[in-house]
Amino acid sequence: MELSQLARSSGSSAVFVAQGRSDVCRPRAAVGVSVPGVRQSRGVALRHGSVMESVALPGRGRVRCESLQEGRVGSVEEKTTFVNRLEGGAEDTRQSGGNDDGLARAKLAVFVSGGGSNFRAIHAGCKKNAIHGDVAFVVSDKPGCKGVEYATENNIPVLAYPRGKNAPEGISPTELVESLRLAGVEYILLAGYLRLLPSELVHAYPRAILNIHPALLPSFGGKGFFGMKVHEAVIRSGARYTGATVHFVDEKYDTGPILAQRVVPVRVDDTPAELASRVLKEEHKLYSFAVSALCEDRIFWREDGVPIIRKSWDEAEYL
Numbered sequence: 001m002e003l004s005q006l007a008r009s010s011g012s013s014a015v016f017v018a019q020g021r022s023d024v025c026r027p028r029a030a031v032g033v034s035v036p037g038v039r040q041s042r043g044v045a046l047r048h049g050s051v052m053e054s055v056a057l058p059g060r061g062r063v064r065c066e067s068l069q070e071g072r073v074g075s076v077e078e079k080t081t082f083v084n085r086l087e088g089g090a091e092d093t094r095q096s097g098g099n100d101d102g103l104a105r106a107k108l109a110v111f112v113s114g115g116g117s118n119f120r121a122i123h124a125g126c127k128k129n130a131i132h133g134d135v136a137f138v139v140s141d142k143p144g145c146k147g148v149e150y151a152t153e154n155n156i157p158v159l160a161y162p163r164g165k166n167a168p169e170g171i172s173p174t175e176l177v178e179s180l181r182l183a184g185v186e187y188i189l190l191a192g193y194l195r196l197l198p199s200e201l202v203h204a205y206p207r208a209i210l211n212i213h214p215a216l217l218p219s220f221g222g223k224g225f226f227g228m229k230v231h232e233a234v235i236r237s238g239a240r241y242t243g244a245t246v247h248f249v250d251e252k253y254d255t256g257p258i259l260a261q262r263v264v265p266v267r268v269d270d271t272p273a274e275l276a277s278r279v280l281k282e283e284h285k286l287y288s289f290a291v292s293a294l295c296e297d298r299i300f301w302r303e304d305g306v307p308i309i310r311k312s313w314d315e316a317e318y319l
């Protein structure tokens with residue numbers, strides 16, 4: 001039973017429902033109540049000083065507090081800590097922290113196979129705090145690539161996945177999921193990664209894996225469409241416009257829900273390399289913009305399953 005239904009059935013006036021980051025509760029409207037019978041269930045008990053306690057259902061490691069109904073509005077005296085009683089009572093208490101919203105920085109894993117320019121753009125955004133997150137891991141199928149070189153130079157741990165001729169030391173899908181989970185990675189960013197992610201990982205990180213594609217999906221996407229091949233196909237097709245797409249990742253290549261796009265005109269005399277260079281510049285900006293929204297919990301999902309970036313809490317930006 002949904003928490004909200006349970007709350008109504010128990011006669012509560014309002015209730016927190018939580019889907020957001022598990023180390024902080026940032027209620028948009030501080031409305032909460034202890035729902036009889038729910039506190040004992042697996043969930044997250046939020047302590048707001050002496051004002052009230054509320055119960056939130058855990059997302060997959062993320063909680064956002066928002067009021068479900070107009071009701072008694074309390075004041076959140078402090079976002080101190082809250083106890084996460086998930087998975088059989090294991091208690092995990094975290095201090096909120098991070099920016100002035102109290103939102104903690106998200107831990108990111110970036111997957112690369114090549115030059116890593118998108119990875120470098122994301123990392124630069126994290127360092128100047130344009131992105132409220134930190135790159136905790138780099139994963140690659142090509143340990144000798146430039147993206148891995150950059151990670152090593154910046155003391156970012158590197159995992160080889162999958163095992164193969166380029167990476168005999170590569171780990172298994174299960175080890176990959178365990179390693180990322182253990183490190184507290186919340187979001188996965190594919191940045192020029194050229195292998196199909198295993199379904200174990202896709203299922204372990206629902207609505208938490210992004211990819212950047214150098215074309216306007218659903219056109220020019222899918223198996224065989226990567227790197228320069230994409231731009232060659234665009235030019236050959238006579239398309240007048242191409243661009244960049246950021247999308248959530250599902251089990252197949254490039255079919256996940258589109259989050260944001262940018263258009264790039266194709267010039268009549270473009271070579272694939274010239275077109276690729278213009279698209280790549282847009283990719284860096286678009287991906288950083290999308291990842292920033294992801295780390296600040298500013299993405300909401302339309303009822304038809306389309307993800308939308310919120311410019312701020314109350315203003316959607318349909319990019």
Ligand SMILES: Nc1nc2c(c(=O)[nH]1)N[C@@H](CN(C=O)c1ccc(C(=O)N[C@@H](CCC(=O)O)C(=O)O)cc1)CN2
Binds near residue numbers: 249
């Ligand atoms: N489960 C998913 N995994 C990946 C996705 C995805 O959407 N879901 N996106 C790709 C990135 N990508 C396009 O954005 C992409 C990458 C690679 C290929 C492809 O055809 N690869 C070749 C192998 C290429 C090589 O190893 O040199 C192939 O599979 O035969 C298509 C699209 C990343 N993973």
Ligand SMILES: NCC(=O)N[C@@H]1O[C@H](COP(=O)([O-])[O-])[C@@H](O)[C@H]1O
Binds near residue numbers: 114116192212225230
């Ligand atoms: N389908 C996947 C794909 O083609 N990805 C593309 O590979 C390039 C990697 O560049 P980078 O390593 O410099 O970020 C980027 O253009 C990215 O969109």
